[in-house]
Amino acid sequence: MERPKSMLCKGLLLTDPEHPPQPGWIRVEGGRIAEIGRGHTDEKAEVGGAEVILCPAFIDAHIHLPQIDSVGCDGLELLPWLEQVVFPAEAWWGAGAAASMTRTAVQRMVREGTFGFAGYLTSHAQAGAMALGMLASGVDGARLRFAAGRVAMDRNAPAALIDEDIARARMNPTPGVALSGDGLGDRGEVSVNPRFAIACTDELLAECGWLVRKRAESGRPIVMQTHLSESVPECRWIGELFPGDRDYTSVYDRAGLLTERSVLAHAVHLSDAEFELIAQRRAVLAHCPIANTFLESGLFDLDRAREHGVRVALGSDVAAGVDIAMPRVARAMIEIAKIRKMTISPGADVPKPSEAWSMITRGNADALGWSDSGRLEVGAHADILALRVPETWRDGFLIGRLLYNWTSDLIVDRVVAGARVARVDGVS
Ligand SMILES: [Zn+2]
Numbered sequence: 299m300e301r302p303k304s305m306l307c308k309g310l311l312l313t314d315p316e317h318p319p320q321p322g323w324i325r326v327e328g329g330r331i332a333e334i335g336r337g338h339t340d341e342k343a344e345v346g347g348a349e350v351i352l353c354p355a356f357i358d359a360h361i362h363l364p365q366i367d368s369v370g371c372d373g374l375e376l377l378p379w380l381e382q383v384v385f386p387a388e389a390w391w392g393a394g395a396a397a398s399m400t401r402t403a404v405q406r407m408v409r410e411g412t413f414g415f416a417g418y419l420t421s422h423a424q425a426g427a428m429a430l431g432m433l434a435s436g437v438d439g440a441r442l443r444f445a446a447g448r449v450a451m452d453r454n455a456p457a458a459l460i461d462e463d464i465a466r467a468r469m470n471p472t473p474g475v476a477l478s479g480d481g482l483g484d485r486g487e488v489s490v491n492p493r494f495a496i497a498c499t500d501e502l503l504a505e506c507g508w509l510v511r512k513r514a515e516s517g518r519p520i521v522m523q524t525h526l527s528e529s530v531p532e533c534r535w536i537g538e539l540f541p542g543d544r545d546y547t548s549v550y551d552r553a554g555l556l557t558e559r560s561v562l563a564h565a566v567h568l569s570d571a572e573f574e575l576i577a578q579r580r581a582v583l584a585h586c587p588i589a590n591t592f593l594e595s596g597l598f599d600l601d602r603a604r605e606h607g608v609r610v611a612l613g614s615d616v617a618a619g620v621d622i623a624m625p626r627v628a629r630a631m632i633e634i635a636k637i638r639k640m641t642i643s644p645g646a647d648v649p650k651p652s653e654a655w656s657m658i659t660r661g662n663a664d665a666l667g668w669s670d671s672g673r674l675e676v677g678a679h680a681d682i683l684a685l686r687v688p689e690t691w692r693d694g695f696l697i698g699r700l701l702y703n704w705t706s707d708l709i710v711d712r713v714v715a716g717a718r719v720a721r722v723d724g725v726s
């Protein structure tokens with residue numbers, strides 16, 4: 299890792315995907331963008347070059363670090379897939395694999411240009427604290443920006459994954475669902491992650507809600523991540539487990555879990571009343587198109603979410619999502635919208651590539667409450683990609699060409715938190 303006090307990047311600045319990149323330079327200091335200039339400079343730059351495109355790195359709004367090696371176990375619907383693929387992987391993480399899996403996850407994100415994420419660990423408190431420490435201090439020189447936390451779950455899963463929350467509830471009347479958020483620096487924050495209502499009793503959801511409320515009162519609102527309405531059998535089971543609630547979304551609302559820092563993954567089978575409630579609470583839906591296809595969960599209705607004024611982010615959802623590269627997640631969102639338009643919803647709007655690109659950079663940052671990430675602006679975290687593309691791509695279709703031809707080979711340099719990460723998992 300190189301960490302110069304000040305670093306100059308120069309090239310074609312892609313500050314707004316609606317407009318062609320323009321010659322310019324970026325001075326980075328102390329991990330942030332200190333200065334941006336337009337035009338050419340003769341000053342020697344550490345990163346970039348006249349023909350190199352500089353753009354903000356990507357942000358993933360939904361990923362499971364312990365599932366990093368579980369991609370591709372096909373043929374199962376959500377609930378059996380959790381049982382047969384995910385729970386064994388998460389038990390493995392708790393049994394000693396957390397450090398190596400955290401490292402692998404960071405390497406793969408960095409390779410594909412993702413320098414910020416909202417993620418899940420497992421329910422193991424000690425392994426989780428270790429993983430958070432690793433993330434905060436950096437893996438191979440890459441200090442990603444993150445909101446991550448241990449998963450809270452106390453039923454309908456193997457003992458190895460629910461024992462800690464059950465024991466805590468018995469021993470300790472003080473809510474302890476989250477790990478301490480101190481000491482993670484300016485790049486990391488702890489989130490509270492009740493897995494989904496099937497795996498959480500009312501008491502555990504209430505405990506998570508208590509923490510959300512306490513943190514809001516303290517002026518440091520916490521990110522809350524959970525899953526919502528992913529598959530039809532899941533929704534049916536929720537109806538049986540919570541017969542007194544109007545719908546799935548109301549279960550979380552009753553526990554006080556819906557705030558503008560809540561990230562609800564999937565939301566494939568929502569009623570209008572649920573979309574309305576989510577819009578009222580200003581909570582964010584993490585649309586995970588690749589995961590929804592892989593598990594055959596359904597086709598997210600982006601149009602309807604937008605009609606209701608719901609905030610939408612994009613997530614890889616590795617490992618249900620079989621691709622960690624955010625440009626390919628963005629492309630999948632466009633493809634799902636096209637499929638809806640060609641089949642069930644002829645009037646559907648299809649997002650333009652520039653909109654999709656905005657979502658995986660500035661949009662996801664804003665959704666996570668990081669208004670100083672995902673953009674090339676003075677004061678923003680210096681998470682920058684240098685891309686080399688064929689000259690013929692630099693026309694009005696540039697962003698579509700990037701999304702549809704994406705490969706990490708396009709990245710010639712990576713600046714993570716103001717530090718140049720020169721070697722990434724075999725990529726030099
Ligand atoms: Zn997920």
